[in-house]
Amino acid sequence: MVLTIRDVTKSYPGQTVETAVLRGVSLDLSAGTSLALTGDSGSGKSTLLHLAAALDHFDSGEIGIDGVRLSELGDGQKAALRRRHVSLVFQQFNLIPSLNIEKNIALHARLGGTWDAAWGQRLADRLGLSGLLGRYPEQLSGGQQQRAAIARALAVRPKLLLADEPTGNLDEAASTAVMELMLELVRESGTALFLVTHSNAIAQMLDRRLHLRHGTVS
Incomplete structure (x- = not known):
């Protein structure tokens, strides 16, 4: 399994009592799904x-990424894991304004020492960005910027891709097109995709669906 979550709990302190957000959540996700x-x-x-994504600490339980237990890693080791094996795509594109699209796509892979120019070009071709590589983010539409963000995430060849409302800023047609391309590339590269969405239409496009309610999944 690429991602294993076992009995994870998480609470946040309140003014008087802690608020439990996650109450014993468990799930598994395998490569290419x-x-x-x-x-x-x-x-x-x-x-x-x-x-x-190892960006926050859980209270109890365990999370494993490709067999590595997050509870046993220090902050530096977690950062290294994200650079090499875990990529994130957010609703906000988070492209670097001062870098052109080609350099934005390569950025994280270069930082992790995994940049493959041929794979980067293949991603650009598949995502319709090959003619836009010399442009800057502000010169692209929202859909083009999101495709660039997805290319940047996949350029690392991650074992796990985490996406938080990745098409939330796009209209329905653009959202569907971007998701179809992302799912094709995920299956092609063997990456495991864990996606958070409020859209049932988007959720139906994925292999499996879970619903989080009152801190548990079903």
């Missing part, structure tokens, strides 16, 4: 995604 997590706003979807 996709999983959508739905739930109401504030249900803890993004919290679970951030825990899987």
Whole structure:
């Protein structure tokens, strides 16, 4: 399994008592497959995604990425894991304004020492960006910027791709097109995709679906 989550709990301190967000969540995700997590706003979807990305600490339970237990890693080791094996795509594209699209796509892979120019060009071709590589983010449409963000994430050849409302800023047609391309590339590269969405239509496009409610999944 690329991602294993076992009995994970997470609470946040309140003014008087702690608020439990996750109550013993468990799930598995294997290579080349996709999983959508739905739930109401504030249900803890993004919290679970951030825990899987080793961006936050869980209270109890365990999260494993390709057999590595996150509870046993220090902050530096978690950062190294993200650079080499875990990529993230957010609703906000988070492209670097001062870099052209070609350099944006290569950025994280270069930082992790995994940049493959041929794979980067293949991603650009598949995502319709090959004629836009010399442009800067502000010169692209929202859909083009999101495709660039997806190319940047996949350029690392991650074992795990985490996506938080990745098409939330796009219209329905653009959202569907971007998701279809991302799912094709995920299956082609053998990456495991864990996606958080409020859209049932998007969730239906993935291999599996889970719903988070009252801190548990079903």
